[in-house]
Amino acid sequence: MSLLTDSFTLFKREMLIFRSNLKVNLIRSIIFPLVFIVFFGNIGTSINNAPIVVVNSANNPQSLSFISDLQANNYLSISTITDEATALGMLQNGKIQIVVVILPTFPSSKQNVPGIQVYYSNTQQSVTGFALPIISAAAAKFDNNVQSVNKGPSASSNPSGGQVASNALYAANGNYKDFLVGGIVPMVVVFGSLFGGGISLISDRQLGNLKAFFITPINRSAIVLSRILSGSVVALLYAFLALLIGVLDGAQIAGGFETIAVIAIVAVILSCGFTSVALILASKIKRVDAYAIFSQVVGLPLWFISGGIIPVQSLPSFLAAVSVVDPLTYANTIIRALTLQGFIAFDVLLLNLGIISLFAIVFIFLCLKVFKSSSTEE
Amino acid sequence: MAEYAIEIDGLVKKFGDFTAVNGISFKIKKGEIFGLLGPNGAGKTTTINVVLGLLKLTSGKITVNGLDIKKYGEEIKQRIGLMTQETVVEGDLTAWENLEIFAELYHVSPAGERNKRIVEALKEAELTDFAKKKAGTFSGGMKRRLELVKSMIQHPSILILDEPTTGLDIQNRTNMWKHIKELNSLGVTIILTTQYLEEADVLCDRIAIIDHGKIKAIGTVSELKKVVGTGRILEVIAENHGDAAAISGILKTHFKLKPEIKVDKVTAIVEIGHEEKTMSKLLIELSKKRIKISSVSMHMPTLDDVFMALTGASTRDATHDDNSSRMDSMMRGMRGMR
Numbered sequence: 001m002s003l004l005t006d007s008f009t010l011f012k013r014e015m016l017i018f019r020s021n022l023k024v025n026l027i028r029s030i031i032f033p034l035v036f037i038v039f040f041g042n043i044g045t046s047i048n049n050a051p052i053v054v055v056n057s058a059n060n061p062q063s064l065s066f067i068s069d070l071q072a073n074n075y076l077s078i079s080t081i082t083d084e085a086t087a088l089g090m091l092q093n094g095k096i097q098i099v100v101v102i103l104p105t106f107p108s109s110k111q112n113v114p115g116i117q118v119y120y121s122n123t124q125q126s127v128t129g130f131a132l133p134i135i136s137a138a139a140a141k142f143d144n145n146v147q148s149v150n151k152g153p154s155a156s157s158n159p160s161g162g163q164v165a166s167n168a169l170y171a172a173n174g175n176y177k178d179f180l181v182g183g184i185v186p187m188v189v190v191f192g193s194l195f196g197g198g199i200s201l202i203s204d205r206q207l208g209n210l211k212a213f214f215i216t217p218i219n220r221s222a223i224v225l226s227r228i229l230s231g232s233v234v235a236l237l238y239a240f241l242a243l244l245i246g247v248l249d250g251a252q253i254a255g256g257f258e259t260i261a262v263i264a265i266v267a268v269i270l271s272c273g274f275t276s277v278a279l280i281l282a283s284k285i286k287r288v289d290a291y292a293i294f295s296q297v298v299g300l301p302l303w304f305i306s307g308g309i310i311p312v313q314s315l316p317s318f319l320a321a322v323s324v325v326d327p328l329t330y331a332n333t334i335i336r337a338l339t340l341q342g343f344i345a346f347d348v349l350l351l352n353l354g355i356i357s358l359f360a361i362v363f364i365f366l367c368l369k370v371f372k373s374s375s376t377e378e
Numbered sequence: 379m380a381e382y383a384i385e386i387d388g389l390v391k392k393f394g395d396f397t398a399v400n401g402i403s404f405k406i407k408k409g410e411i412f413g414l415l416g417p418n419g420a421g422k423t424t425t426i427n428v429v430l431g432l433l434k435l436t437s438g439k440i441t442v443n444g445l446d447i448k449k450y451g452e453e454i455k456q457r458i459g460l461m462t463q464e465t466v467v468e469g470d471l472t473a474w475e476n477l478e479i480f481a482e483l484y485h486v487s488p489a490g491e492r493n494k495r496i497v498e499a500l501k502e503a504e505l506t507d508f509a510k511k512k513a514g515t516f517s518g519g520m521k522r523r524l525e526l527v528k529s530m531i532q533h534p535s536i537l538i539l540d541e542p543t544t545g546l547d548i549q550n551r552t553n554m555w556k557h558i559k560e561l562n563s564l565g566v567t568i569i570l571t572t573q574y575l576e577e578a579d580v581l582c583d584r585i586a587i588i589d590h591g592k593i594k595a596i597g598t599v600s601e602l603k604k605v606v607g608t609g610r611i612l613e614v615i616a617e618n619h620g621d622a623a624a625i626s627g628i629l630k631t632h633f634k635l636k637p638e639i640k641v642d643k644v645t646a647i648v649e650i651g652h653e654e655k656t657m658s659k660l661l662i663e664l665s666k667k668r669i670k671i672s673s674v675s676m677h678m679p680t681l682d683d684v685f686m687a688l689t690g691a692s693t694r695d696a697t698h699d700d701n702s703s704r705m706d707s708m709m710r711g712m713r714g715m716r
Contacts, residue, residue, distance in 0.1 A: 012479070013468075013471070016471055017468070212480075214431075217452045217484065
């Protein structure tokens with residue numbers, strides 16, 4: 001009984017301190033999602049004025065019409081040059097990314113005779129990846145063969161559509177931003193818990209607050225439980241703020257109330273686990289600066305390999321193997337399915353929730369144990 | 379009812395190979411102000427932390443109000459208040475919240491009683507008008523007053539004050555002394571550690587001097603002063619540090635005294651009746667040898683002298699860290715106040 005009331009008293013203290021520094025806490029909590037979602041989420045989705053040089057060696061009505069088609073496209077900035085060598089020189093100097101040479105054979109419909117030769121540098125991948133399909137599409141109008149020559153670090157082939165008809169059933173308009181928003185939630189929860197839980201414990205020890213608590217007749221576990229509780233409340237707030245930033249920036253979140261409710265549950269479980277991890281680390285590390293670095297060392301890799309910013313499927317095999325033991329991977333599985341698809345099979349949900357709950361329970365238990373023994377001898 | 383507030387019998391506390399407290403025994407009577415003095419690292423804070431239940435004792439026995447701390451840890455925590463040398467009121471919380479949290483942690487109930495005690499405490503600390511203000515905005519003296527009433531919120535019968543006035547200005551310090559005496563007059567047993575020997579002199583009924591984990595002396599202030607002897611203390615401060623040894627040499631050879639050197643200060647005990655003769659002869663000798671001094675004085679033994687004599691703090695301080703030189707300068711500051 002006293003454990004509960006003591007925990008609640010200390011929880012109240014944590015929340016009062018949180019409220020007292022509300023402005024700083026909120027800024028700290030939104031700065032990461034803001035940077036990630038608004039910056040990375042929007043990167044590469046559109047390119048304006050990609051600089052392209054066209055060398056027209058055909059000089060026939062079709063080639064002029066092709067050039068004006070390209071010029072009509074807002075995303076490209078087209079200039080024409082008569083000398084191919086000069087154009088290739090500009091490519092080498094990095095002034096432009098793409099050189100389009102209209103060969104004298106233009107327009108050509110023969111398979112092995114290209115009508116247009118494209119030279120590009122892959123140093124600005126998003127530009128070439130974006131502009132090449134536009135050029136191909138414009139050329140297709142003239143039933144042409146485009147031959148691309150990569151001058152950059154790595155060649156990339158552009159498979160043409162062919163005869164496949166595709167139908168997107170889920171996340172039809174899904175883009176990277178939609179994908180990213182889901183992955184940001186575990187990040188803010190984990191970093192909020194690692195940072196908040198650990199730093200406050202170390203500074204409480206340094207300021208003598210911990211000693212002041214220890215001399216009161218409270219149950220020592222209350223100090224751990226109150227911090228896990230307050231960490232969860234704060235993590236919930238951070239998670240919602242991250243989602244809100246995403247939605248305000250135009251990200252789509254599939255599903256309704258159920259999606260939000262399940263994300264909240266996942267956030268609370270993760271926060272319980274990672275606040276415990278933070279308290280265990282902070283009971284061993286006595287300096288705030290050392291702790292701050294160490295918590296990043298723990299948190300960042302866990303987030304990177306969990307599918308938070310890139311799909312787990314795109315990880316190299318040795319990292320994919322590590323991601324199996326990363327609780328964030330399972331949190332992401334749930335959150336991704338919900339935010340992108342709006343649906344998760346009940347057994348899949350149960351399995352993944354079970355795994356992160358197990359992680360949380362194990363670390364809460366360890367934390368209670370570590371705290372009982374280590375804090376006696378200051 | 380037990381006669382003693384705290385009885386410590388053969389307390390030993392080891393940290394690995396290091397023995398911080400080595401067989402300390404003493405009894406603190408109910409209702410007295412008991413001073414615990416000693417150089418930094420002497421074992422004062424360790425002793426207090428064992429009494430508070432923050433550290434487990436290696437061997438020995440401690441009883442608080444007749445209760446063994448090994449068995450009655452929880453009950454004892456209710457009866458001891460602590461004010462530490464670091465001010466630990468929480469700057470992010472208001473004065474009221476600071477008190478409320480601890481009233482709850484000490485299980486003061488019901489809520490009506492809690493509120494009554496908080497109102498009383500704020501009045502006591504002269505902070506009623508600042509109840510809703512964050513403690514972080516308070517001055518050092520206000521924080522310390524809040525800390526004092528916070529450590530009394532559970533109405534303990536014993537209050538431990540660990541360097542309660544360190545860092546306070548003279549006005550706040552005398553104010554704090556007044557509060558401590560008031561609490562004592564209400565029957566609260568007070569245990570005080572301090573760096574200011576002046577403070578111990580003013581406040582304490584009895585004093586124990588601890589060094590190297592052992593008790594060097596215990597008794598009332600006047601009892602302790604007899605340790606130094608019945609003579610007067612001669613104190614010469616050299617203008618150049620290097621001359622201290624020469625001064626010491628003169629005192630040894632010409633006056634058959636046993637001087638002690640502490641950086642630029644040479645002290646020696648002079649028998650009563652020889653004061654004036656010694657003083658004038660010394661000045662002549664010094665001018666003969668062309669040794670410049672910045673001051674020379676003769677005074678009654680103070681607690682400082684007892685402390686020096688018992689702990690030999692002088693030899694250690696000369697080679698020690700800046701903490702002890704800070705202590706030295708503070709003590710000099712106090713002396714200037716007299």
